[in-house]
Amino acid sequence: MRLARVGPGFARRAAALALGLVTAAAGAASADLAGRQSEAERRQAALRERIESLQKEIDTREAARKEAADALRQSESAISRINLRLRELDEALHRAETDLASLEKQITAQNEVLEQRRNELSDQLRAQYASGLSPWTALLSGDDPQQLGRNLGYLDYVSRARARAVTAVRTEIDRLAALQSAADARRTEIAGVTEETGKQKAELVAQQKERATVVARLEGQIAAQRAEAGKLDRDDQRLSSLIGNLETAIARQAAEEARRRAEAARKAEEARKEAARRAELARKAEEARRAELARKAEEARKEAARQAEAVRQARNDADRRAAEKARAEAMAEASRVREQAEVAASSAQRNPALVDPDSAGLRPVDGQGHTRLVETPTEPAQRPAPTRQAEAEPAAAPERIGRPERPEREASARPPAGGGNGLRHGLTPPVRGAVQGRFGVGRPDGGVWRGIVLRASEGTPVKAVAPGTVVYADWLRGFGNIIIVDHGQQYLSVYAYNQSLLKRVGDAVTTGDTLATVGATGGQVESGLYFEIRHRGAPVDPAQWLAL
Template sequence: MRNSSGWWLALLCGWLFSLPVPAYADDTASALAQRQQEQTELRDKIALIQKEIESKESSRKEASDALKASESAISVSVRKLNDLSIKQKKAQTELDELNLQIATQQALLTQIRLALSEQLRKQYQSGLSPLSAWLSGNDPQILGRNLAYLDYVAKARTASVARVQEQLSRLADLQARADGKQLEIAGLIRDENEQKSLFDAQRKDRATLLAQIEGQLAAQRAEADRLDRDGKHLNQLISSLDEQIVVARQLAEAVKRDQEAKKAEAARQAAEANKKRPDVLPAEPSTLKSGFKWPVRGNVMARFGTDRPEGGIWRGLLIASPEGAPVKPIASGTVVYATWLRGFGNIVIVDHGQQFLSIYAYLQSMLRQVGDAVTDSDTIATVGNTGGQLDSALYFELRRRNAAIDPTPYLEK
């Protein structure tokens, strides 16, 4: 690759410096909407930067570049399928809750109806009514007691009828909401089936394309200087992310601040006493500690510092795992890069603070976007073999100050 990255690095920094640093506005829904808008603008600008870099970069083309459109489209499809699955599960949970409320309401309505029926039966059996009481000729005191009792019964019956009407109205509302939720689920299932069909077609197209360029890919893998070029490309990219990391982290923290403030306000309104605002900005660790979970489970095919068959050494771990297996970040952080990159296919970079970055490559799909705050329990991607790789595996790198370091000491034994 030509040593001409200075212009696009300057362009990148210029654009990033022109981005507004988010102000910490009032803890309101409008502030949260503003953060989301700022995230969208950041992603749009990064996309423009990426296009500009690609258009002005070296004119050298590689066989794996032909896979970019196909593999990027597959990533989008998988992310949409994942989103639809999450929405469907949420809708189903809400429907189950509505059905439970409907069952509870029906049981309560049955109890009220039985109580009202019992009241009517007992009054009928007693033969007591306002007219019969007046015509009975009883002592005035007895008459007064009977009339007071009948008045109490009449009021109780009226209250029971009102409760029946109220419960019927609530039951109708719950049923209408349940019907609406069933329609929503049916729509999500339909959208999911359509997306699956599109995904299957995209996979077939990629398989066809792979078969067409397999010879070129094989020759490309044998190039002794290809790994060095790809490594330099990644180094230049990460060097250019410094300002982007600051902006993305600020946005993620601002969104989290607004979300936590919204939760705190809801809690305050629900219970005025003993309220306590949560600490929305956890302290950043002074260093990345050891004992983190592996990003994916599988056999380690290549370790840091070992020789690569085609020349050069591995700067990370290559972990064999089935296509579509979930990939999780090793620690909490902020997504600062998520796109297709030559030599690495679909790639996600997470900033953990203190100049620690973790890199996840060869991905089938990227499920999170720039600016997203993530934890070690979140699925950020799925395993694949993009970028012209032979086998389904995750390439994982850990960097400190843009220098690749051995990830193994930081992971669980």
């Protein structure tokens, strides 16, 4: 069976038709979604204009509040510095008192040593006086020279021992004087530290009063602006959620349309491939048909040549058989004539006058009168050569084309492993107190919680949750006195709203070290600690790390 030929433009027409159908089907839904999105975007633009207007008003008020905010910053920074200085003074006072106590113990011991040295010197002088020996007495005594030498040697030994005792007494007296001087210096230092501590405490009270005044002045404005900004922000979030849903629907519709277009393109490509396959099959079938015709023509030519050769061979065989038959007949005739001749000869011998040479088949053939039997040849008969009719062989069936495609395997991806060991789970909280705000939950004043607030009274020590190094310790707008600790492996812990910062940048801390004291800085109304944990710069949920 011959396959129909497929034109080259069939695949392109099929693809264009499929794409046209897909576009027409998706047009209505896309237009409706686009209209809803435009309306939502218009409403969002109007709302954002209101937000910008409010922000301008806030900026105007912010310019007026800047001086107060700067004053608040200076006051809270001063409070932090004063508390740190008071802590340092307290530590210095403790060290000075410890040193003074040690010096007093040394002075007591030195007095005892000095008294011992004095007693030893007194005993030596008393013994020498009681013995009555002296260098002049020994020389003028007139004793034996050997005894005199022994007495002088003893006196020399006693003299050197007395000199050493006197030197030791003087040394102990000097050491005692040095200890007394050091003790007096420590007492003076303690008095100075005590006086400075009093001044610093007085300044701290003044700064706290000033901060309370600034906070009270800003509290009303901040609360009102937060309420309005929070309301507008929630409205914007709701509208953004609506727009996000619309964009999701549009994206889903676009994906479906793209899928339909891809399916139409795939079908068009399959149709084009099928047309090309059919055209290829038709071409191969035509080539096979022509090859079969050529093969049959060649076989017919060969068969005709074979038949011609057979006819020629048959004719040769017939000629050969006819010649053999004629030869056999001639030989038979010759034998018969010979017999007749022999009979005639026999008769001639008996009666020569009765013999006729012509009737016996004998004729003279030479001039000497000799006779010889001459054989008369006969024409051989010809037979028609048989013919054959060649049969045509059936044409070979065309080969099958195309191979089944093997499905491809999709490799499944393994989720990457992550995490670090800079911090461990189950950390002790920096302070104990009620938890306000949860990580990832919206804040009343806008935004979301990136950490937690632990409510505690002012002055409560803030402890380090793990060993590390202080990388930031200063005042920051919105966070007040803030301290940040690097724990390695890209883990940071953040402590804000502090009353005082007790560590400096570069200080190494261990678990449980006091970093700061709880406060309400940064414009806060209630005291507490704001705490964050960050990994590679991104905030993570502190509740997953702290043993709350």
